[in-house]
Amino acid sequence: MGNDQPATLTRRDALKAGIASAAAAAVWPSGLAYAVEPRAAAGLPGKARSVIQIWVWGGPCHIDTFDPKPGAGAEYTGPLTAPIETSVSGIRIGELLPELGKIADKYSLIRSLTHENNGHETASYITQTGRMPGGRIVYPGIGAVVSLFKGYEAGYKGLIPPYMVLTQLQGRFSESGFLGTRAKPFATGGDPNQPRFVVEGVVAQGITDPQQAERRELRRKLDTLAVTLKDDPRIVALGECEAAAYDLILGEGRKIFDLSQEKDDLRARYGRSTFGQSCLMARRLVEQGVPFVTINYQGWDTHKSHFETMRRKLPEMDRGVATLIQDLSDRGLLDSTIVWWCGEFGRTPRVQWEAPWNGGRGHWGSVFSALVAGGGFRGGQVVGASDATGSEVANRPVHPADVLRSMYMLMGIDPDGPLPHPQGLDVRVAPATSEGIKTYGHLAEIM
Amino acid sequence: MVNVNALADNGAAPARPPGPYESNDEPRAKGKLDELAFARWKELGITPARPCSDGVFVRRVFLDILGILPSAREARAFLDDRSPDKRSKLIEAVLGRPEYADYWALHWGDVLRIKSEFPINLWPNAVQAYHRWVYDALQRNVPYDRFVRELLTSSGSNFRTPQVNFYRAVQNRDPESLARAVALTFMGARAEKWPRKRLQGMACFFQHVAYKGTGEWKEEIVHFDPTVRSAGLKGIKPTFPDGRSATAASGADPRIAFVDWLLAPGNPWMARCAVNRLWSWLFGRGIIHEADDIRPDNPPSNPALLSWLERQYAVLKWDTRAMLSLILNSATYQLASIPRTGHPKAEAVFAYYPIRRLEAEVLIDAVNLITGSTETYSSAIPEPYTFVPENQRTVSLADGSIGSSFLDLFGRPARDTGLLAERNSSPTAAQQLHMLNSSHIQQKIARSMQIRSLLASNRQPPALADTLYLTILSRYPTDAEREIVVPLLRSQRSAQDGGLTLAWALINTAEFQYRH
Numbered sequence: 001m002g003n004d005q006p007a008t009l010t011r012r013d014a015l016k017a018g019i020a021s022a023a024a025a026a027v028w029p030s031g032l033a034y035a036v037e038p039r040a041a042a043g044l045p046g047k048a049r050s051v052i053q054i055w056v057w058g059g060p061c062h063i064d065t066f067d068p069k070p071g072a073g074a075e076y077t078g079p080l081t082a083p084i085e086t087s088v089s090g091i092r093i094g095e096l097l098p099e100l101g102k103i104a105d106k107y108s109l110i111r112s113l114t115h116e117n118n119g120h121e122t123a124s125y126i127t128q129t130g131r132m133p134g135g136r137i138v139y140p141g142i143g144a145v146v147s148l149f150k151g152y153e154a155g156y157k158g159l160i161p162p163y164m165v166l167t168q169l170q171g172r173f174s175e176s177g178f179l180g181t182r183a184k185p186f187a188t189g190g191d192p193n194q195p196r197f198v199v200e201g202v203v204a205q206g207i208t209d210p211q212q213a214e215r216r217e218l219r220r221k222l223d224t225l226a227v228t229l230k231d232d233p234r235i236v237a238l239g240e241c242e243a244a245a246y247d248l249i250l251g252e253g254r255k256i257f258d259l260s261q262e263k264d265d266l267r268a269r270y271g272r273s274t275f276g277q278s279c280l281m282a283r284r285l286v287e288q289g290v291p292f293v294t295i296n297y298q299g300w301d302t303h304k305s306h307f308e309t310m311r312r313k314l315p316e317m318d319r320g321v322a323t324l325i326q327d328l329s330d331r332g333l334l335d336s337t338i339v340w341w342c343g344e345f346g347r348t349p350r351v352q353w354e355a356p357w358n359g360g361r362g363h364w365g366s367v368f369s370a371l372v373a374g375g376g377f378r379g380g381q382v383v384g385a386s387d388a389t390g391s392e393v394a395n396r397p398v399h400p401a402d403v404l405r406s407m408y409m410l411m412g413i414d415p416d417g418p419l420p421h422p423q424g425l426d427v428r429v430a431p432a433t434s435e436g437i438k439t440y441g442h443l444a445e446i447m
Numbered sequence: 448m449v450n451v452n453a454l455a456d457n458g459a460a461p462a463r464p465p466g467p468y469e470s471n472d473e474p475r476a477k478g479k480l481d482e483l484a485f486a487r488w489k490e491l492g493i494t495p496a497r498p499c500s501d502g503v504f505v506r507r508v509f510l511d512i513l514g515i516l517p518s519a520r521e522a523r524a525f526l527d528d529r530s531p532d533k534r535s536k537l538i539e540a541v542l543g544r545p546e547y548a549d550y551w552a553l554h555w556g557d558v559l560r561i562k563s564e565f566p567i568n569l570w571p572n573a574v575q576a577y578h579r580w581v582y583d584a585l586q587r588n589v590p591y592d593r594f595v596r597e598l599l600t601s602s603g604s605n606f607r608t609p610q611v612n613f614y615r616a617v618q619n620r621d622p623e624s625l626a627r628a629v630a631l632t633f634m635g636a637r638a639e640k641w642p643r644k645r646l647q648g649m650a651c652f653f654q655h656v657a658y659k660g661t662g663e664w665k666e667e668i669v670h671f672d673p674t675v676r677s678a679g680l681k682g683i684k685p686t687f688p689d690g691r692s693a694t695a696a697s698g699a700d701p702r703i704a705f706v707d708w709l710l711a712p713g714n715p716w717m718a719r720c721a722v723n724r725l726w727s728w729l730f731g732r733g734i735i736h737e738a739d740d741i742r743p744d745n746p747p748s749n750p751a752l753l754s755w756l757e758r759q760y761a762v763l764k765w766d767t768r769a770m771l772s773l774i775l776n777s778a779t780y781q782l783a784s785i786p787r788t789g790h791p792k793a794e795a796v797f798a799y800y801p802i803r804r805l806e807a808e809v810l811i812d813a814v815n816l817i818t819g820s821t822e823t824y825s826s827a828i829p830e831p832y833t834f835v836p837e838n839q840r841t842v843s844l845a846d847g848s849i850g851s852s853f854l855d856l857f858g859r860p861a862r863d864t865g866l867l868a869e870r871n872s873s874p875t876a877a878q879q880l881h882m883l884n885s886s887h888i889q890q891k892i893a894r895s896m897q898i899r900s901l902l903a904s905n906r907q908p909p910a911l912a913d914t915l916y917l918t919i920l921s922r923y924p925t926d927a928e929r930e931i932v933v934p935l936l937r938s939q940r941s942a943q944d945g946g947l948t949l950a951w952a953l954i955n956t957a958e959f960q961y962r963h
Contacts, residue, residue: 121565134618138566138863161877169852174861181858181871189886201880204889212884218952219883221931224467225802225958228785234802237874238957242883244876249884422868423639 046412048375049336050286051146053294054279054321055343057124057170058301061361062346062369063390064310065094067111069349072389078307078351078359088380096314099322105380106325106334107373108446112384112393115345115400118363120301123344124173130401130431130439137427140177140419142404143292145429148183148420149413150291158289159253161186165294166278178421185294192259192277199257202248212250256288257281266327271319279320283327286337291411300343303360306351325373338375338407342400343368349390367393370403376410378446399439405430406442415442467925468963469497469783477778483752484779488798493790496799499783501526502922503963504534507800508775509921510962511729512541514550514809514842516816519917526923538775542768548586549843553808554728555581557870558632559598560616562847562862563826567616570665571826571846573605577616578845580609591721591765592710595633599706602670604661611669614656618863622650622677629653631865633709634688635720635741641688648686650677652693652705671700688716716741718757722770723747726756727867729774731803731962736795739867748795784963802963804872807857808841814888814954815840817918819897824849856881882955892951902946908936911946919953 063069068083069076083092086104093101093109100107117123125133128141140148147163156162163185169175176183189200198205207215229235247253259267259277262284270276275297282293297317302309321341328334346368347361367386373379384396408415408429415430431437474495476485488495499507505525509517517525525537541547555561561578563571584594598613605612614620617628626649630638638646657672685693685701687708693701709717720741727733734753735741747753756770763769774780784800786793794801805813815821824835826849835849844850847862856878858871882888892898901914912932916924924932935945953959 133566138861169855178863180869181855182873182875184855184877186877187852198886200887201877201883201885204884205886207884207889215948215952218931218935218948219955222928222949222952223956223958224925224928225956225961225963228468229802229957229963232802234804234874234961235957238879238960241874241876241879245879245883248880423637423864423866 046410047335048338048407048410048412049150050290051142051292051338051340051375051407051411052282052286052324053143053292054297054339054341055128055170055294056297056300056317056341057120057343058299059120059123059345059347059363059368060300060343061302061306061310062111062364062367062386063094063349064347065097065314066109066369066371067346067386067390068092068094069386069388069390072349075351076349076389080307080310091380091382094314096310097318097322099318103322103326106329107339107371107379108377108381108383110370110372110383110398110403110443111367111386112396113342113346113368113370113398113400113403114393115365117365118345120344120363121173123363123365124170127342127344127400128173128175128404129177130399130404130437131435132437137421137425138174138177139427140179140183141173141175142407143185143294144176144179144183145408145419146292146411146413147185148179150411156289156291159247159251160256160285160288160290162290163292163294164188164285164290165296166281167191167274168296168298170296178427179419180422185292188257188281191274192257192281193272193274197257197259197277197281199254201245202254202257204249209250216246216250256284259284266323269319270323270327271316273316273320275316276320276323279324280327283324283331283333286328286333287331302347303352303362304357306347306360321371328374334374336375338377338410339371339373340403340407341371342403346390366391372403372406372443372446375407376447377406377443381446383443383445397440398443399437401431401437401439402442405439406447409442410447466500467922468500468503469785470500472498474498474778474782477776479755480752480773480777481779483749483755484777484797487749487752487796491790491792491796493793493796493798494787495779496782496785496787498778498781499800500922501533502920503783504781505537506921507962508537508541510805510809512550512771512775513544513546514553514806514812515546515840516813517921518816519914522917522921534781535776538772542772542775545586546842547768548582549840550809551585551728552578552582552845553806553842555585556845556847557860557862558724558865558867559613560847560862560865561612561845562616564848566618566863567847569605569612569616571848572665573609573612573615573667574846574848576606576609577612585767588766588768591760591767592717593765595717596706596710599629599633599709600700600702602700603668605667605669606663608669614653614669615658615667620656620658622654622656622680623647625653625656626650628865629705630688631739633720634716635723635735635739636688636716637740637742640742644683645686645688645690647680647683648692649688649705651680651683651685652701654680655701671702673698712761715757718760719753721765722756722760723753724867725767725770726774729771729780730797731801732795734797737867739865748792749797800963802957802961804857804874804961806870806872807854807859808844810857810960811851811853812841813959814891817897817950817954818891818895820891820895822851822853824851853881853887882960888954889951892947892954895947895950898947898950899943902936902943908933911936915946915949915953919950920956920958 064080070081070083080095082095084095084101085092086101088104091104115126122133129139131139143163151162165185165187167188167190169187175185190198226235270280278295282295285293325339328337345363345365347364352360384398385394387394405415417429419427419429421427476482505517505522509515560567561574563569563574597610601608601610603611617624623646626646627638630636654677655671655673655675657670657675659668693704723733723735724738727738734747734749760770779797782799784802786799821837860869912924935949
């Protein structure tokens with residue numbers, strides 16, 4: 001179809017178009033179980049409407065990406081000795097990221113993230129919740145919190161659930177924490193780089209639309225208990241869920257997942273890889289107003305064959321992220337969309353040439369990098385710095401909670417406001433001073 | 448609901464109950480339990496539901512006691528049985544089956560927070576040992592008082608004396624956290640709501656619980672160490688939650704004094720918590736609701752009934768199977784799920800059986816049983832103790848850290864707090880998408896050799912319809928349903944297509960997905 005201006009489909013439009021509809025607010029995972037009034041962040045307009053989290057899990061190397069250290073010598077750089085100049089004078093990045101180099105004015109880099117933890121699970125938890133694990137409370141990640149405050153109760157009207165994951169959940173990290181099942185993201189499954197993106201539950205292979213409609217009717221006729229108990233509130237709720245599900249199966253919702261509606265050359269620019277097409281899919285979701293999209297980008301835990309992996313993965317990452325930022329910018333969506341690229345930690349600055357690693361890098365939580373763009377973050381800036389070898393923070397340390405706090409502020413969510421805890425405990429969106437987490441304040445210099 | 452079957456019986460077909468869910472009788476009290484329940488309904492002016500049909504009953508007892516569906520053969524045998532005491536015979540048979548311990552160990556695994564990792568860190572080997580200990584206790588029907596005493600007073604290795612893991616399955620090991628876990632698990636009380644003094648008084652009994660490692664990886668000894676003291680409890684005397692102070696023999700493990708108090712005849716906490724929780728596992732809600740939030744300002748919906756059940760559990764010498772049998776044999780438990788009243792308290796006083804969605808584990812097991820398929824479970828924790836055989840039922844998974852996206856989606860509890868409310872069985876659209884249209888469920892049905900071979904057999908469509916209904920809904924189809932189903936099995940593109948579509952449709956009915 002090659003439609004450059006995809007129609008934004010709201011529930012109201014869907015109703016106008018006569019699509020069977022239900023009270024979606026009641027049926028998609030959300031914090032509905034607990035009433036909470038989102039508090040607007042004081043003094044900030046909250047420009048951002050959506051977040052795209054590019055979760056580079058396993059721990060991407062900071063030195064080979066956004067914090068190159070050519071002066072540290074080959075012990076540290078390995079074969080990647082020639083970082084490139086970018087479109088912003090004074091900012092250099094890794095040599096395998098040429099596309100990102102061309103648009104450095106559109107994003108900012110944080111080179112002084114630190115949490116001092118080297119375990120995948122704990123570091124993932126810290127980076128996405130801002131908290132240390134181990135207490136009585138299992139905190140929700142930022143995606144669950146944003147979907148709580150920006151989901152259906154806050155007036156979101158989309159057919160697509162407010163917290164989407166491309167394509168698989170993280171597994172050991174519980175995205176929703178104490179917010180529970182209802183704040184879980186919807187994981188698409190499937191592969192957007194396949195000819196048909198089979199979104200689990202939305203697109204069924206081998207069943208035509210008329211068959212779907214026929215099956216739906218058969219099921220309705222045989223649902224004897226539901227007819228018998230039609231006034232039971234549980235049956236009513238189930239019926240609403242079923243109607244919302246069919247909005248996606250048979251209604252307009254699934255077209256959003258149809259990447260063949262995009263021009264081939266744009267798809268090629270994103271890169272014909274699962275990651276590249278996930279970036280494109282994320283843009284399409286944000287166009288629909290989905291408040292939080294996570295791309296779970298696997299394969300960065302490079303204890304061995306580190307540089308071979310970098311040469312394979314970094315160009316793919318470069319193309320996907322750069323095209324995403326440029327495409328959002330071209331469509332006027334970058335001002336309202338935060339792009340947040342980050343992993344749980346960086347990697348050992350000194351290359352481990354000894355056996356058994358033979359040229360690998362280990363986990364490194366002392367200092368690592370992140371990229372942020374859009375949604376009110378200024379571009380072309382660098383926050384903080386690591387030391388000469390990329391081993392420790394040299395100045396302006398940033399705790400992951402500071403990044404989270406900044407994003408909450410840009411999203412118009414009060415970081416000091418309450419979260420609804422099922423047992424009524426007093427829990428704040430971002431860590432309160434009383435929690436004793438060493439934070440350094442939000443990223444005022446780029447907001 | 449039109450009673451379509453009333454027209455049908457001409458003597459040739461096997462006699463069927465008058466409607467799919469209810470019998471036509473009025474419920475009649477069968478014993479003291481019922482008398483107390485009936486009295487409460489009368490007091491509130493509530494008409495109870497009719498007794499449930501046999502089809503509902505066989506399915507309900509299997510699901511509530513075993514966490515599985517009856518097979519088509521079992522359902523048919525029960526429905527066709529003419530003996531008047533067939534329900535009580537079924538109850539006894541079901542309570543004697545091994546799946547009972549699997550399913551109730553799942554309940555207990557939730558309450559005891561049995562998981563390997565984060566934020567409860569039992570680790571895989573201890574999880575397996577602990578779960579096995581609980582399973583054995585249920586299988587052997589260890590009296591509940593002994594079960595509690597073992598869990599609360601044991602010392603030893605987490606591998607070799609698995610019940611000591613009770614004190615490891617907590618997010619914090621300070622005495623107040625241990626006391627909170629004990630209060631929640633065995634008193635049904637949320638001690639964080641108590642006055643601080645009361646919690647501290649109780650915490651004193653647990654301040655000498657100590658932990659030490661061994662040379663074995665992840666092995667830990669839980670033991671009594673009188674030299675360990677909590678700074679926060681300085682100057683506080685061990686005091687039972689009822690305000691009586693304890694006279695501690697010097698050198699004795701104070702946990703024993705606490706358990707003696709908890710299990711003393713007439714102590715209301717333990718029996719109330721235990722029996723109310725059993726009840727809530729059968730009915731989806733306690734007589735005190737929520738079942739783990741017992742406090743003076745949260746009164747029981749039927750105080751006389753609860754008190755009687757408490758006494759009865761002691762009279763039965765804490766025999767849990769006997770207690771379950773008592774409840775299951777009551778007319779109250781055997782009511783239909785179709786209310787005959789709009790009274791707002793009807794559900795709270797159990798004037799009908801409240802419908803609720805099957806737990807995540809039970810639901811996927813039921814789909815697997817029908818389709819003859821299995822799930823793949825794995826743990827991200829790199830240890831040799833987490834191998835899961837392919838044909839293991841989900842209900843019998845020991846470890847809350849082993850799971851699947853299906854279990855997450857359908858609200859399996861994280862086992863972080865032990866609160867019953869952690870399990871979320873409310874429906875979401877994403878769940879419906881999954882059941883209606885995911886490749887996961889579609890493929891189970893489409894590739895089911897079990898259903899395909901049934902459809903390929905030379906049975907006539909009406910007999911096929913019966914078997915499919917018995918397999919999936921544990922009952923015969925009504926005549927209205929036959930009129931839809933039989934032509935489908937006859938015509939369509941093929942009986943295979945029709946049959947598979949029919950299986951899909953039945954699996955997606957509320958009747959399949961809900962206890963009722």
